[in-house]
Amino acid sequence: MGRMVDGEWRTEEEMIAHGESGEFEREETTFRDWVGEDVPAESGRYHLYVSYACPWAHRTLVTRAIKGLEDAVSVSVVDPVRFDQGWEFDPDKPGTSPDHLFGSDYLREVYAHADAEYTGRVTVPVLYDTEEDTIVNNESEEIMRMLDVAFNEYATRDVDLYPEGYQDEVDRLIEDIYDPINNGVYRAGFADSQRAYDNAVDDLFEALAHYDDLLADQRYLAGDVLTEADVAMFTTLYRFDEVYHTHFKCNRKRIVDYDNLWPYLRELCQLPGVADTLHMDHVKQHYYRSHGHLNPKRLVPTGPNPDFFAPYDRDELPGGPPADLQE
Template identity: 45%
Template sequence: MTAQEIESGRFVRQANRFTDTITADGSSGHPAEAGRYRLFVSYACPWAHRSLIVRRLLGLEDAIGVGVVDPIRDERGWRFPEPDPVTGAGFLSELYLSTDPDYQGRYTVPCVWDTAAGRMVTNDFPAITTTMETQFTAWHRPGAPDLYPEPLRPEIDELNELVYTTVNNGVYRAGFATAQEPYEKAFDALFATFDRLEERLSDRRYLLGDAITEADVRLYPTLARFDAVYHSHFKCNLRRLVDYPNLWAYARDLYSVPAFGETTDFDQIKRHYYVTQRNVNPSGVVPKGPLIDWTAPHGRERLAGRGAPDGR
């Protein structure tokens, strides 16, 4: 954590610095093209996890390449296990600094590199998934789901805002707080939202009803990390995910879809948080548990959903 990220014991997330856009019509100077962009991710990072899920659900694996960093990060920032074969970078910082030598922020994943322009386009994580959904439609696989359907956007956006503030970023606000009051505020807001989601998921298979949308993609990475990391490491311990019948079954339902399950790497997730975040866990010791069966039957087919999008 840099000093400016903690204000009066309250965790404040830095603004995204690279916010250029990729557009289907090329008007932004970064036209959507197959083979042109490289997405950099960590399997540990919940914001990056979203982008891996969407890329896989939409069948964009051939159109958008991926570079994966090592889950353990030191003060030099994210490191590639081997130099990145496309850019040659050993550290992600090299790509940020070659784009903007004056850049002073953190070198974050996910981010998207334009191989034709030789520069970083964006590290604006909310835009990365919606760009794949709306600007790369020419490369979506046949039968790809519409994760961001026009008529549902207002409801998706509203839910995303609540989920971002109280859940996705809420766990960080609890875990990185260095004073009692901001911690408790984040904690209370997080579990209040869990109660609302538990109720919402009682009679619908996914957050918006019968089909998986961007809202599910954004909630899932936090649920996947919850019992293994956030419950203990970030002190989010009112309840565990497994204590919520609907939310837990919903999480397993999503996990059973390969785009979600096969992009979920519990080992990298645990090692990243417990080893890298020494401000929270000074010893770096990684807990062995918990023992959780993510493959137990979820039983949510009864909610008349259209089901998982053909096994992707």
């Protein structure tokens, strides 16, 4: 694994950045323009690059699926296993695709196409503008918001994940769950010292307990309506028992052990469109086979196979999904 420096791929760059006490430090993303502000929303103009394995990319895929934006925004899917050349395209692997825009072998070629002098990590998701021929944005939270708000006129389902009256709460929730939960599992898994790991798992399980309590009498994180905050929480919970519990040593509890988080997770999996975004084979292949420093034999565990499609029994709670998501 490496990163780009002045448009060149460097594999000798430090694999994972750490602070002085061994905490994992995630690098800021660099392409931060906005569809709807800097460039106009248009159907067929933008292209998403994703890995089905990645929780950040998964947020954008879930938003696209539940709003019904498949015809408006096309997608290329990388090979789930990432070696020292970074994300690559291998359309022979099940569930992957070619690079539909450029036919590249590696995702870094797409970054170089957008900026020949690019310095930084080559991450998914990427939202590419075929008109301006550059990357608009590579920050999942922002791409999720753009798909939800800026592309609304192209949505085939009437679903608003950032509803008026809830916006401050949604922003607060997305921020609040980021450090202990979404990034928390990485802080645990990529910790370089016992203290950094201990702090990360303390924060993670304290936050999970808090949201488990909240969801006892509340259908969704912001209350009775489904929002972007649920999408942001969902993609971490989905990977938890199969990957983070074992591979990242987040093993005080599994999601199936929680009274409310577990049925909440099942409900989200069963929303129309979401099943098509679930690719646990890619998730497991990616984590267990890409991180040789954590799993040197690169063996992929066969369990525990939670049943995400078992009934969830949350219809008694107030609220529920928008009409267009009720089947």
